[in-house]
Amino acid sequence: MKQTTVYILLLLLTACQSKDKLDMALEYAGDNRAELEKVLEHYQGDEMKYRAARFLIENMVGHSGHDSTAVQQFQAIYDKYVAISEKYNWNVATEWQKEIDRFWSENRYKVLHVSSQKDIRVVRADWLIREIDRSFKAWQENAYTRNAPFEDFCRYILPYRYAEGICIDNCRDVFYQRHAHIFNDTTRSISIVIDSLHQQYSDQLYCDMAAVDMPIYDAKTFEYIKRGVCDTKAWYNCLQLSALGMAVAIDFVPAWANRSGAHTWNSLIINGETYPFEPFNDWERWKYKQVYNNESFDRYWGRFRAAKIYRRTFEYYLEGPLADPKVNREDIPPLFLNPFMRDVSNEYFKTVDVNISLSRPIKKNIKYAYLCIYGNQGWIPVQWGKIRKNGKVLFKDMGKDIVYLPMFYQNGNLLPAGPAFLLDSNGQQIILQPEKEVKPITVSTYTSFLLPDEILKLEAMLKNACLCGDNDPEFSHPDTLVCLPRNQEAWGNEITINNPSQYRYLRLDLPADSIGLCEIAFYSPASDEPIQPTKIISTNLHSTNLKEDIRQIMDGYSATGWRGKANQKGFICWELPKSCSIAKIKYYPYIAPHFIRGKELSLQYWDNAWITAGTQRWEKGTLTFNDVPQGTIYRVRTEGTNDRIFTYKNGMIQWY
Structure with missing residues (x-):
């Protein structure tokens, strides 16, 4: 400045x-x-x-x-x-x-x-x-x-x-x-x-x-x-x-x-x-x-x-670190050196105040901490909070369903002040940090961003598809449990079903002759685990990619998937282990794996810095990295890209 x-x-x-x-x-x-x-x-x-x-x-x-x-x-x-x-x-x-x-x-x-x-x-x-x-x-x-x-x-x-x-x-x-x-x-x-x-x-x-x-x-x-x-x-x-x-x-x-x-x-x-x-x-x-x-x-x-x-404002607002004579200007992120702005977040969405305890050592001359989000290949401060004597900080009016990282800012450098956490849609903090347990992580891309025409293609494959239930494998008297909505979230959808009847067989009837799915799962009431074992017993669709198998839509990985096509309106039938009520379904539309061909890429996880878990080159299909610590946030880095962070649990990717 x-x-x-x-x-x-x-x-x-x-x-x-x-x-x-x-x-x-x-x-x-x-x-x-x-x-x-x-x-x-x-x-x-x-x-x-x-x-x-x-x-x-x-x-x-x-x-x-x-x-x-x-x-x-x-x-x-x-x-x-x-x-x-x-x-x-x-x-x-x-x-x-x-x-x-x-x-x-x-x-x-x-x-x-x-x-x-x-x-x-x-x-x-x-x-x-x-x-x-x-x-x-x-x-x-x-x-x-x-x-x-x-x-x-x-x-x-x-x-x-x-x-x-x-x-x-x-x-x-x-x-x-x-x-x-x-x-x-x-x-x-x-x-x-x-x-x-x-x-x-x-x-x-x-x-x-x-x-x-x-x-x-x-x-x-x-x-x-x-x-x-x-x-x-x-x-x-x-x-x-x-x-x-x-x-x-x-x-x-x-x-x-x-x-x-x-x-x-x-x-x-x-x-x-x-x-x-x-x-x-x-x-x-x-x-x-x-x-x-x-x-x-x-x-x-x-x-x-x-x-x-x-x-942006014409009048100036002097508050926080900018109004504190004990704080050096070099220790304030550029956003907060601007006095001509004020926070209007609560005019757009429901906010929540975030109280956290900093876990990293606090130097004597550090008076403020900053709550950061992951932006263009790095962490970006979006709110300040004054550090109290007990090491706690209050960050006012924060948006929910977002991953944050508390950080210090000194001489233009950001330093971690505590673990990353998800502020979920209920305003609860879920700490995200590496666990001792290591597992493979399978990925298909480095970003969650899709162009509008790509989103509309996903919608066209699944909108108005209807899930039916019956206790007869021939579906002689099927009941319609739910029809998928017009709007499809690219990276995961959850639909609640209000039908107490029990069914042994399920069928997804498609409005068109093709489908693309990365994953689909069915849940009984009061259970967070999908009904298992559930097996596909019939379909009139044939694969449009010989490298893909229809069983990949239920393999427990949101990065893998399958595309199918029929000569007429398509369907897929499943058999459950026993007759049961279906309280909800979760499904992920099909998104083809895409990286930059031939370029070296790495899977990284956050542990107070980005740690590389493995490096590979991509030609086609998904990539699997072995022995990756669970419980934290991840990114797939490759030169020339704006990657996004994600969490990974039981094979499911959630982008942030």
């Missing part, structure tokens, strides 16, 4: 303890103090606008952007980008990507050392007064937010800055002139109004394929080049919607807890409720409250789990 920014943060901290926030801001403004005082004097007779001006000035310290001359300086770069895009009719094809990347690699050096300027020292009085007046006007014209609390107005409508580095200009005046009064009718659904507005900007598309790090300093440039990442579109949307009096914010996950990467999106705040939406004009952009609730899974994108969701 730059020393100047650290200085500003320390100044903020000192000011909060010793002087009024406004006095501190005006003092830090230096030669620009007179301009800010003009604004305050201008609103002396208007209490609300005076408070708004004070809110902006008090929180201006720490914010910075580029001068508009920076955009002019790089206009030739943007012109070339557009020329190449027009050459390919704005299609992000492979050749477009190659040409953009080649051009950008030759010009990247030109933008490496662009100086920024501090808002508090450059904002002019007339500009700020115009911003405040227009914000109030748009707020009162907006039928959705005109009755919002003044605090919400200050947080979500008034701010002129929603991202650092962006130029201070008149873009919000332009947006107001284009679209004033579109939010004056609450009889229309807010999502419909937003979508109709953003449809006018549908040529702005997500692209992370080429020149991703090319800076975009203002809204006008983004409209010109029409391509960007979620971060860019999110601040653009905020400038646009806030200019129209809509309370809007940027929310983000610093890292997903069960897949690689992070994400940024927009949220509307109406009557105290958060309405998140995809920044780009996507056809399913309003489903985030369902997808990010840490309970469900999405039909197209699978399961999302978030340990934390934060909201």
